[in-house]
Amino acid sequence: MTFADRAIPYYNTLRAPTNLPPGVGVMNPYERPDVQRIITEFYGKFYSDSRPRVFVLGINPGRFGAGVTGISFTTPQNLRRYCGIANTLPDTPELSSRFIYQVVEAFGGAREFYGRFFLTSMFPLALTKDGRNGGPLNYNFYDDRATTGALWPAITETVRTQTGFGHDRRVAVCLGRKNETYLQRLNEQQHFFDRIVTLDHPRYILQYKAKSVATYLDQYIATLHDCLAN
Template sequence: MRTFAARIIAFNKSLTYKGTLPEGIRIMNPFQESPLALAASSEFYQKYYHDSQPRHLILGINPGRFGSGQTGISFTDPKRLVANCHIDFPGPMTHEPSSAYIYEMIAAFGGEEQFYQQFYIHSICPLGFTKIGENGKETNYNYYDSPALLKSVYPFIVENIRKQIEMGFETEVCFCFGTGKNEAFFRKVNEAHQFFKKIVALEHPRYIMQYKSKEKALYIDKYLRAFSEV
């Protein structure tokens, strides 16, 4: 049997969006656009997932420009990849607040080795989106930010949740990062397709860092309690 690392790397390499997108929205595929992201993520998965031990899925929203858009690893920006995972990254040292929170939580959990032996983080939509604003600046865009985009990517989302489950992950419970629109959409999808027996939603790291940073320790404790119950 192939290791989880081999299955995850193959999945990432196969990610291709062939549908239409609303005007002004661009798909972001680090595995096809960036040799650095493909190399860094492959090294990461070989380091932490070189086995066949089942893990629990954690699904975020979709990749962002400064985290997995750079490294190909969910909630892992270049700074954390180098400092915490000890994997070289010759590209820009971008910073993503969500990544800072996740790696602080992972440290409280017991460290990278222990956390990644039990959990695998990806996204409900495994590829990200960007939009060019009126000022010409490119910004992150979520799959649910417009009805047109959500309608376009729905089959892609369902297909890739199924593909990730088929890698051999646990289906008793799935953790969802995001207690608003992401959770609401995910619960509807799960009701329709019966992917998981239970969904446990946790506040999104970006929300915590942006609006609840003074209560960060309380949210880390909440995460740890939720993860300890599986």
């Protein structure tokens, strides 16, 4: 079986957890036929082989990226522009996706990047919480202890199942300094990867370090090449 053969049925049968604390919501785009079609096309295009990928793990999807398209760090417009996958989903604003696709392009484009790496998250579904004006805001699984505790078994199973797609266990890339605490804890428990290297999260870079984007981009590319070399 190929990486795609394992990934497609996993995503297209994902179900939202029912044990989240009050006030924490979840978005499951994989129940939608149009997203299921995107999943099938995306993995069929970039992962129809058995080459092990280096895992690049974020926290959990944002509601404007994978919360819409089902593809990690990927907005509808970036799915069309950089991955060549047509869709009629409305364009969405997502800082993380903007930076990630600068990385993808600097690495050589989507086919080269996805041929070596697998972008994913510790938890596969977008989480939300009501903001002060009543609208939903992005939420992270580690933003409160109750949510972390409720989702930890699902996080463990997410990473275990996804490594079964075909992972290069020598190294994983963690996106986000706080996320590193939880990925390291998980790895100490489960021994999924031999080592973990950490990069600043794309959202942090564009939100707080926008003047230094070129420096961060160079750091990402150097780290990715180092992961492949060692």
